Amino acid sequence: MSTETTLDELPMAKALNAGLRQALADDPKVLLMGEDIGPLGGVFRVTEGLQAEFGKERVVDTPLAESGIIGTAIGLALRGYRPVCEIQFDGFIYPGFDQITSQLAKLTNRGGGAFSMPVVIRVPYGGHIGAVEHHQESPEAYFAHTPGLRLVSPSTPNDAYWMIQEAIASNDPVMFFEPKSRYWPKGPVDFTASAAPLHASRIVRTGTDVTLVGHGAMVSVLLQAAEVAQGEGVSVEVVDLRSLSPVDYGPILDSVTKTGRIVVAQEASGFVSVGSEIAATVAERAFYSLEAPVLRVSGFDTPFPPAKLETLFLPDADRVLEAVDRAMAY
Amino acid sequence: MTDSPTVRFLTAGGAFEPTPGAEEYASYLERIGETELRRFYRDMAVVRRFDQEGTNLQRQGQMALWVPSHGQEGAQVGSAYAARPQDHIFPSYREHAVGLVRGIDVLAIVELLRGNTHGGWDPTDPSNGNFHGYCLVIGSHSLHATGYAMGLQRDGLVGTGDPEVDSAVLAYFGDGATSQGDVSEAFVFSASSQTPNVFFLQNNHWAISVPVTVQSRTPLYLRSRGFGVPSVQIDGNDVLASYAVTAKHLDEARAGHGPQFIEALTYRVGAHTSSDDPTKYADQAQHDLWVSRDPIIRLEKYLRSLGEGDAFFAEVAAEAEDFAADIRHRTLALTPPDKALIFDNVYSEPHPVVTEQKQWLERYEASFDTSPEASSVTKEQA
Numbered sequence: 001m002s003t004e005t006t007l008d009e010l011p012m013a014k015a016l017n018a019g020l021r022q023a024l025a026d027d028p029k030v031l032l033m034g035e036d037i038g039p040l041g042g043v044f045r046v047t048e049g050l051q052a053e054f055g056k057e058r059v060v061d062t063p064l065a066e067s068g069i070i071g072t073a074i075g076l077a078l079r080g081y082r083p084v085c086e087i088q089f090d091g092f093i094y095p096g097f098d099q100i101t102s103q104l105a106k107l108t109n110r111g112g113g114a115f116s117m118p119v120v121i122r123v124p125y126g127g128h129i130g131a132v133e134h135h136q137e138s139p140e141a142y143f144a145h146t147p148g149l150r151l152v153s154p155s156t157p158n159d160a161y162w163m164i165q166e167a168i169a170s171n172d173p174v175m176f177f178e179p180k181s182r183y184w185p186k187g188p189v190d191f192t193a194s195a196a197p198l199h200a201s202r203i204v205r206t207g208t209d210v211t212l213v214g215h216g217a218m219v220s221v222l223l224q225a226a227e228v229a230q231g232e233g234v235s236v237e238v239v240d241l242r243s244l245s246p247v248d249y250g251p252i253l254d255s256v257t258k259t260g261r262i263v264v265a266q267e268a269s270g271f272v273s274v275g276s277e278i279a280a281t282v283a284e285r286a287f288y289s290l291e292a293p294v295l296r297v298s299g300f301d302t303p304f305p306p307a308k309l310e311t312l313f314l315p316d317a318d319r320v321l322e323a324v325d326r327a328m329a330y
Numbered sequence: 331m332t333d334s335p336t337v338r339f340l341t342a343g344g345a346f347e348p349t350p351g352a353e354e355y356a357s358y359l360e361r362i363g364e365t366e367l368r369r370f371y372r373d374m375a376v377v378r379r380f381d382q383e384g385t386n387l388q389r390q391g392q393m394a395l396w397v398p399s400h401g402q403e404g405a406q407v408g409s410a411y412a413a414r415p416q417d418h419i420f421p422s423y424r425e426h427a428v429g430l431v432r433g434i435d436v437l438a439i440v441e442l443l444r445g446n447t448h449g450g451w452d453p454t455d456p457s458n459g460n461f462h463g464y465c466l467v468i469g470s471h472s473l474h475a476t477g478y479a480m481g482l483q484r485d486g487l488v489g490t491g492d493p494e495v496d497s498a499v500l501a502y503f504g505d506g507a508t509s510q511g512d513v514s515e516a517f518v519f520s521a522s523s524q525t526p527n528v529f530f531l532q533n534n535h536w537a538i539s540v541p542v543t544v545q546s547r548t549p550l551y552l553r554s555r556g557f558g559v560p561s562v563q564i565d566g567n568d569v570l571a572s573y574a575v576t577a578k579h580l581d582e583a584r585a586g587h588g589p590q591f592i593e594a595l596t597y598r599v600g601a602h603t604s605s606d607d608p609t610k611y612a613d614q615a616q617h618d619l620w621v622s623r624d625p626i627i628r629l630e631k632y633l634r635s636l637g638e639g640d641a642f643f644a645e646v647a648a649e650a651e652d653f654a655a656d657i658r659h660r661t662l663a664l665t666p667p668d669k670a671l672i673f674d675n676v677y678s679e680p681h682p683v684v685t686e687q688k689q690w691l692e693r694y695e696a697s698f699d700t701s702p703e704a705s706s707v708t709k710e711q712a
């Protein structure tokens with residue numbers, strides 16, 4: 001257990017910056033590449049100061065081409081480097097989709113295990129920032145569906161600090177989804193020890209009546225909902241997924257065995273989503289513990305709308321509570 | 331195709347001194363007289379003021395984002411006037427001046443950047459001058475422009491010899507966009523099919539914080555030649571060069587002589603967007619140099635040398651003020667979009683999932699309504 005003095009209050013963007021700095025310092029094979037990550041420090045300032053500190057060879061402003069960024073990262077990985085790619089916004093990852101799904105995800109398998117693909121792709125994702133089209137999407141399901149990729153998403157500055165380093169240390173490709181609306185709120189960071197392994201899910205609030213599961217920015221919404229539910233006499237347990245592929249079902253199943261009710265929430269559209277997968281697995285593995293159907297709360301199955309409508313699209317605490325009410329009605 | 335020295339008619343000081351490269355384009359200036367020059371000036375000045383108003387409105391919280399066009403008015407206005415009414419325009423997202431020339435109500439740009447809409451104007455409505463939607467995914471639309479030109483070819487609208495019929499497609503993108511595979515593929519496809527495309531690059535020297543030297547070690551106009559698309563470089567802050575060169579190459583494209591690539595050298599005087607902080611990367615000397623090459627001041631000096639007096643410039647300044655005041659007024663009167671916009675037009679034909687979710691949201695919202703009329707509705711879920 002850490003002492004008070006090892007805790008720093010940092011926003012997630014700064015915690016990521018610290019994690020990246022540590023990774024660059026620890027391993028000369030690590031390099032960062034992306035659009036505007038040098039002098040500008042990235043449009044979210046996650047890489048601020050890193051080029052000045054580690055040089056243009058380690059923190060590379062690339063030409064403007066996502067396929068190029070990921071394709072060359074693959075080549076660098078084949079040559080023994082550990083590239084960390086920044087995709088500027090969720091909606092701009094698709095020009096790199098072919099390199100991610102046909103190459104990055106499959107090369108280890110194609111090579112019969114002779115080499116690995118230690119590439120990290122950082123993707124600021126999700127809504128709540130009032131931005132224009134292509135800047136608020138949650139594309140994680142496309143990648144979760146692709147065998148060969150690992151997907152994680154921190155919800156706190158502390159997890160961000162540790163998980164980015166663990167992702168970089170992984171010999172597999174890791175898609176690192178950063179909930180961009182959570183870049184700014186501060187939270188404690190314990191620089192002495194990681195809170196949990198990279199692919200562990202974690203109970204972040206205990207309760208006895210309903211289990212809520214989510215990832216990224218949704219976790220803070222779930223905690224808000226839990227607080228309100230508490231006031232209404234409903235005891236809610238909240239699980240932070242942290243890892244979207246693989247999913248760590250242990251804590252989820254333990255929780256639902258206790259509560260008998262579960263609501264899975266996400267910003268992404270619900271159809272064929274991470275939430276769908278978790279709902280199906282819980283129904284398969286915890287059937288006899290369930291007092292109510294597994295419920296999902298998701299973004300609508302529509303394109304992310306213009307920013308002025310985003311609060312209607314994105315599940316908020318009320319939408320989660322509506323599902324909690326339905327679960328409790330059984 | 332010559333080994334194009336930069337085409338320029340007007341020097342930065344506003345003197346009419348064509349470069350050697352400008353010679354083959356000089357005859358295209360015969361199409362315009364002082365009326366057109368005054369119109370060019372007027373539109374450039376109005377858009378400059380519109381852009382300033384956009385920045386102000388964004389700062390006052392009326393928009394989430396503003397995308398400045400400051401400095402690029404010469405490249406945009408000249409090329410836009412070179413297009414005929416039947417031509418089609420595929421912009422990226424900074425071509426406010428082109429939109430204005432083609433007749434869209436530029437309030438739509440405010441609505442787009444405010445977060446009221448993903449579109450803003452209907453490119454199929456002839457009153458919008460065949461000005462297609464803004465495209466925020468860098469380079470993507472270069473291929474749409476190519477495919478659209480293929481369609482014009484198939485429809486027999488190219489090379490008929492009838493100036494009212496023959497059509498071309500003018501596509502705009504930036505220096506950063508040239509690095510995207512899509513733009514190279516657009517060159518490949520347009521050369522392969524000899525489409526009536528003019529690709530208009532505004533090399534404003536920056537892709538957000540990344541200087542153009544990261545995208546290309548050679549002048550960008552050379553990029554397309556290996557793909558079989560002839561090219562030329564122009565001084566993009568000379569509205570006359572922009573007009574004449576675009577006019578010639580659109581003529582050739584309409585006549586069926588295939589695609590052409592124009593690199594307009596210009597400068598993004600403002601920030602990339604209102605979210606950007608150029609103090610982290612900008613080069614002050616470069617900035618100052620380009621400010622001294624301002625396209626509007628340049629044309630003003632030229633017009634004055636032709637005898638235009640203070641009255642005209644004062645009149646334009648007043649018109650620009652009125653334009654900005656009107657935009658401000660109408661921006662402040664904008665109402666939030668209807669929530670139906672989330673669900674409508676996701677598909678052209680009815681879709682059961684979207685229909686169900688739209689109805690669900692109606693009921694869900696109604697469940698929060700505590701007014702007496704709504705009291706019969708409970709917070710239920712079917």
Ligand SMILES: Cc1ncc(C[n+]2csc(CCOP(=O)(O)OP(=O)(O)O)c2C)c(N)n1
Nearest residue numbers: 092424466467468504505506507536537538
């Ligand atoms: C595919 C894609 N990747 C990244 C971005 C983010 N982005 C928006 S504008 C921009 C720079 C574009 O530079 P340039 O093409 O030169 O056009 P300019 O903005 O200078 O007009 C970037 C990287 C994007 N919009 N689309």
Ligand SMILES: [Mg+2]
Nearest residue numbers: 504505536537
């Ligand atoms: Mg540019």
